[in-house]
Amino acid sequence: MSEPDTRQAIKDIALDLLVRNGYRGASFGDIAEELGITRANIHYHFGGKQALVEEVLEDYAQVTLVALRQVWSTENSSLGDKIEAMIGVSRKRFQHFNAAGESGQPWSLISRLRQDADLLSAKGRQMLDHFGSELLAIFAAALSTAAARGELAPNAQPDDAALILAAIADNAAPITLTEGGFERLETIYRGLKRMIEKS
Amino acid sequence: MSEPDTRQAIKDIALDLLVRNGYRGASFGDIAEELGITRANIHYHFGGKQALVEEVLEDYAQVTLVALRQVWSTENSSLGDKIEAMIGVSRKRFQHFNAAGESGQPWSLISRLRQDADLLSAKGRQMLDHFGSELLAIFAAALSTAAARGELAPNAQPDDAALILAAIADNAAPITLTEGGFERLETIYRGLKRMIEKS
């Protein structure tokens, strides 16, 4: 296989296993077996586990933040539409992670790896922190604009609303694991929407 | 040491390590070393890891649900006071887990173990589910009463509000890990309170 193909294939499987099983649960052995290559080959391409996870995390954070910035760009849509768009994003992720394995643990990689922060490299930990502040900044900007436009309910402060949205968005995935699954997350978003939006 | 003392000491350390490091990260070796006993002794008392974790989980769920039922009993206090009491509970847990280790990961055992659900026994998984529904029932009952009393803002539906509170309460701990720490969680609760309460 050509160099970039193998590298990408390894990262794809690694992302899946990291999200499902965490840092310790995503072993080189499992990744290699899934791909029909050897563990040593992964070492050849990435050097070590921390380095591989760093790359996976980098890609994930980049893609996710781009997607979120697009949804929450303040230009076009109303606050309500943005929250509806977030439900769409969550649904897509939920379906993606339920497609392959039956158990389906649609965690965010970020919130999952935060629990294994001590196993990550310093750079990895830094990336987690950076993601957290970027996420909050995105919501804060959008909510602040919505407030200026008079879209917010009188009892919803823009900064508080941004914090709540970030908390749900970053930690949302565990919710979908409980009975009730994705529908519960959807209801949470809609309930938040009703409370935040001017009626 | 007498039988109940050793058993309890093992469970205390296990709870701490499970909350901090998850199922895989809470090794018999670490527990034994912390206590100055041998790993085999833990096997003697509990049989195996799944059995130990089941007991720890049982105790934790029981204590936590009792405490939450007390805070959210509908008799005495207003909705706002209940949310303030929740902040107090969270602060206490935060301080507890920051007292010993410097890094301080004030996770909920429940949300932490949910990520390792596949490593738990069937009984363990069932206990997680049970906790989740009990937690939701507590909030739903309190919010429903608050609604009947006219304590809710017009744009806050009791069932939605219960879901949001449960989501924050069950997954709150990760929030305190990010920069900003506990203060952020506190702000989230206060923001929710402002939006849910009739102004």
Next chain:
DNA sequence: CAGTATACTTACTTACATGTAAGTAAATGA
């Protein structure tokens, strides 16, 4: 005080995990 259950330890086994060193077949390029 002999015997037995209790609460352990010692000394293993088995199973995986990461990581590394050495070798190799196929493509690449001077």
Next chain:
DNA sequence: TCATTTACTTACATGTAAGTAAGTATACTG
């Protein structure tokens, strides 16, 4: 076409996890 790099594999080293079997000291008990 010979040399070298690329993309691997095989085999091994090392560490760490759970779990177990057999032995031991201590306390209780008839």
